[in-house]
Amino acid sequence: MKLSIGKTATGDNFFLRNDIVHEIYEALEEGQNLLLSAPRRVGKTSIIHYLKDNPTHEYYCVYVDTEDVIDSQTFFKVLLKAIFDIENKNRFLKTIEKAGKKIKGFLSSIDNVEVGGVKIDFNEKADEKLDYYEKFKDFLEKVDLDNRKILLMIDEFPVTIEHIRDEQGEQAARNFLKQNRAIRQNDKYNQKIKFIYTGSIGLLSVVKKLNATADVNDIQTYKLRPLSLKDALELAKTLLENYQIEASEEALTYLLKEKIEWLIPFHIQLAIKEIRDLYRIESREVNRTFIDLAFNELVLNGSIYLEHYRGRLSQVFNRNELSLVHDLLKKLAEYQSVAELELYDLAVKHRLEESFKNILLTLEYDGYIAEATEKQWRFYSPILKKWWSKNV
Incomplete structure (x- = not known):
């Protein structure tokens, strides 16, 4: 195993955590769709790449990054394309040499872009005529997977929601969340597909801004732990x-x-x-x-490896929030821990009382701060704390 800093650890450079993999599959077998939750750099993407590259017999594992998606139709088109991707098809065939004719027929038909009686034309000129959300549902309705399931692992899902909100408005983002929930909640579909969502920002903080937490409360959060x-x-x-x-x-x-x-x-x-x-x-x-x-x-x-922590803040927070965040982190860098009331006083100073809780939640999810004890906050990492105090 060699050092793998600043990029996703895969193959021989991935430190396998069998307990984590087992627990994820255990939750899927219990019928759950999962949100793989952890601050940045804990290893979420490495885990799902491992699942993709080492599928079990029961799952057709598909990974897709939707960070650049800005609308619902493109999202479901990207999902369908990922499922039909020839690399995914060949990877899965290696795991099911003894599979029945139905699943082999399904996979061989991908070359013809017709799956389980569902013909899907990815010709760009035809895009305007197609409703890819309906096509995705139609595919799940008709395809026969011979009692296996698609495990669709969607990276940067929260970022996708934010892009849709920014490009098309809050109502469009809420409708998008409802579409995804409708698929997860359909009894027929969830016998054929399971979802793992992950991303570099917190899903809960994103949906809270949309007042749409009810549309994701069916997803079980799996918290990826630090190493023992x-x-x-x-x-x-x-x-x-x-x-x-x-x-x-x-x-x-x-x-x-x-x-x-x-x-x-x-x-x-x-x-x-x-x-x-x-x-x-x-x-x-x-x-x-x-x-x-x-x-x-x-x-x-450490700047070459830690600078992204500073740069990322301007991507996540608006100008007013960013000023408060810098004050919060400066305060936390000075002490072992700081009472939440003291941090709230800073929010009052910036007139951001209503945003305060969500700002803390975002900083916690992104790996900046953690609750040391009840109502006491600190930096997650002494490395980041010491670097922050010297460089910000």
Whole structure:
């Protein structure tokens, strides 16, 4: 396993968490559609790429990123195209060599763009004549999957909702949510398809702005946890072994528990990179002193990997909200934790009392802050906190 920083970890660079994969499939078998929830950089996209690349016998796994979609019709067209994609078809065929004729017939007919009696023309000139939402439902109505299911994993779903709202208005966004809910709630359809949604912003904060939480309350939230200390140690050791660097378990435990604290693969890899780079200069024992030096280098050199946290704020918040957010994060960078009432006082100062809770929710989902204890907030990560205090 090699360092994989700043990009989705796949293949041999993916740190497999069997418990997470098992729990996701367990929830699907219980009939749930899932929202894979976690702050940025925890590994949501890597997990769904693993599911896509390692499908079980029961599922035809399809991944689609809808970040650039700005209307409902395009959304359902993109979903259909992803299902018909030849790469998905070939991947699934490898998993069902003993499958019945029905499923093989379904897959072979994809080449002719006619599935289960449903003919779908993706010719751009025909787009205006087609209602892709109705076509998607028609497809699910008629296709025979021989008791298997499509597992449709939709990345950047919350961003899609925001784009539709921005381009077509709030009512169009609410209608879009209702269309998706109607598909999930249809007893006939949900025997053939399951959904996993994920994204780089929080779905709940997006739908709250639309007063549409009722349209997603049928989706079960699965919270992707940080690594356990045991798994974090295994990941750190595996990465160091790739660079022929030895470190005692005591030293690595100090790194993980005392320096990193929030044990997500992204931050562990950042720390291991600094240890590797420093070791190449000073080839000596990787002890606590060495780790302290490497951690300081991480904070000093982290802008290339952490700058996106600062830049992302202007994409998520408007100008007034952004001013408050910078004040909130500056306050949190100064202390171990800050009472929510103190943060609320800042919202009052900015005249954003009504937006305050949603701003906290967004910052929490995006991996900036966490509730340390009830009504006390802190930075999720000491790495981000120290970097923020020095660079903002």
